[in-house]
Amino acid sequence: MTTYLIQGAAIGAGAPTDLLLRDGVIAETGTGLSAAGAERIDAGGLVALPGFVDLHTHLRQPGREDAETVETGSMAAALGGYTAVCAMANTDPVADTAGVVEQVWRLGQEAGLVDVQPVGAITVGLAGERLAELGAMAESAARVRMFSDDGHCLADPALMRRALEYVKAFGGIIAQHAEEPRLTQGAQMNEGVQSARLGLTGWPAVAEEAIIARDALLAGHVGSRLHVCHVSTAGSVEIIRWAKSKGWQVTAEVTPHHLLLTDELAGGYDPVFKVNPPLRTAEDVGALREGLADGTIDVVATDHAPHTREDKECEWGCARPGMLGLETALGVVAEAMISTGLLDWDGVADRMSTAPARIAGLSGHGRRLETGAPANLVLVDPAAPWTVRADELASISRNTPYAGLRLPARPVATFLRGHATVLDGKGQW
Template sequence: MAKAVGPLGTVVLRGVRPLGGAPVDVVVADGKIAEIGPVGSAAELPCFRLDGMILLPGFVDLHTHLREPGAEEAETIASGTRAAAAGGYTDVFAMANTDPVTDTPQRVAAITDVAASTAACRVHPVAAITRGLAGQQLTPMADLVEHGVRMFSDDGKCVDDAALLREALGIATRHDVLIAQHAQHGQIAGDGQINAGAAAERTGLAPWPAVAEETIVARDAILAAEAGAALHICHASTAGTVEIIRWAKAQGWRVTAEVTPHHLLLTDELAALQDTRYKVNPPLRRHADVVALRKAVLDGTIDAVATDHAPHTTARKDQPWCSAPFGMTGLETALPVLAHVLTEAGALDWVKVAELMAFGPARIGGITASALTKGDPATFCVVDSNAAQTVDSAQHHSSSDNTPFQGMRLPTKVIATAIDGHLTHRTEAFEETKQV
């Protein structure tokens, strides 16, 4: 249950545009969408005059690092989910690389309990595939499923052992749950620090070659097909990965993929500056990879945009490149970056945004996103598509400020988020639209 800013009660979202369509009045009552009608059809009720603002389903992030337990100085469930709500998210899947690792039913329950009392959105714990993320022994997957786990991932590390992953895929098939792989062949990637190529050569940093990702994606797609399992590729980052995913889907295999906002916008030329804000795993890739990823988003090869929100303290990031950790924050900038990318491509389509950030991730994660039709839960975000913002981490809700988008001017702003008719985030701009 999300911690609420406050209940909406019975109100009208006047002149709002569901999924970017024509302006309508949307009546919210008892936590549901009670009516949808022409503008002015519910004039007697209290309202928010939203006049052309976009109504989207609450976003679902398949890939969030909340850091609690173990690294609360970088993020907590409370601060991370406040950041999520500010970004329009109503559901996040919390990765297992906590300390201790989320690899037992008791640790899943502990996260669920903290989230129940402190979270500003719904938190779905992801359990590790292997005990301690060590890649040697499977977690008690069947028991974890009984405790509500729907996704398993060693994200941050790759399950390199093909036989062990094959066993995990078989268990996942029997229980109809998802395996999400961080594709990074350990021996090929080695101690890679930056995308292999011209940028790496200029810096002298250890290269992280694209084939280290692509080898694992191809292997795991074939193993998943054998098992009939659902396989999800975390943070796809190369043109080669896109082609493998496209091929796997053409075979009818149950393979899905996500891309991060930063891999849709930034390139390894920035990483070559050796500003650790741009150090991420997988690394920022070539311009050609960015182009391929954008095309894959537009043609449906990539199913979801996921943030890989990875907060770190300033002290940890403010080190020489090779000593600094991989990772960027992303929950509060995901929508503006995606809107910027789609606008650049001449393809900003709010239905597409909803598919990439809500409907697609929800299907993959085994949950339901509100369709924003009569009778559905009033679980949504309101977006001012005419509001541009300059990214300023000092204004963010995350405890960490390691955003690579600092100072960028980006379009759109989430002004309110709600779960079941309860506001979990609201801005002054939203409050200013209220009329009683």
């Protein structure tokens, strides 16, 4: 196994330091380190951060291998600076049994580029009617702790309460896709000035906020852990801030696209901008950035959602919602949070690695870069503007909303337990 000597990387917002990666761990830190036989990486000007952890990834396998596989999604993740991703359960078959989550987990192990941590479905077939065997998934080789019907809202309040209670037995957490189904029937985009103009059925903010409020109250009531997926509105940020002020165990994530893009992009009816929850207004984007900066929102999660050309090269109303996110997440976060001064690199390390690792229960990830910690880390060039090209992405799918956009920073090297998965911005596979 190669030993790497990283020279002169800033640790987060801190001073330049050398890091020696040997036998899967950070063997030494300090200045002026040397090691015989080590491959030296000149990291002057680069920032070293704990490897990113994505709480919200759609890898599409099993079922839609034409859109993404565990392997291609792992490549995209590694290039994006990730060392762990949580694979959502809305596959085909649905990841609602120990068998399916173990399959996904093994595919991740075989790819070996990031730790693929399966998320289990809360209800059988994501149908929202009866609980899946949550305990069996928790005890499986995949050791599932996070459960979500993502793509669907668990709307039944009684079932939601049972799920929240039940997972307490094994330290689980329920991740809710907050979308009141009756208020979003046929919904195509954010409800507001743009939807009125474009004649597209509106997805009102209240449909998200009402469910978040209800779930926060339920989580408080039963003393369980709730995680709110892809928060998209200013009102949701307020409700989560309030729930946290009560001391309830509520965490939340925001996607990179909701930190940067607005519903005006729907104007040309190009479904590459169709996503669920939808792109909102500039006011919402501002509130989400503030919420992420002050910690109301704990995590940036990509909601990486690959879709085939057929599912996007069509009418807006016929297109599947979702956007690629893994390879562009860091650049977008740098644009939205670093360039604006809302977060520093320590803040990014927390929101993209430490906090999500804690929420997902991934103890080997999100650790401080100090001697003895697992060598899961990413080197970021904070001043390497690049232009996103859909055809250059590692995903099988091409549905990035950022094509042609210039982003200010990018990951240049990623290490998973001391193995370089990415060097010089290129995948090592």
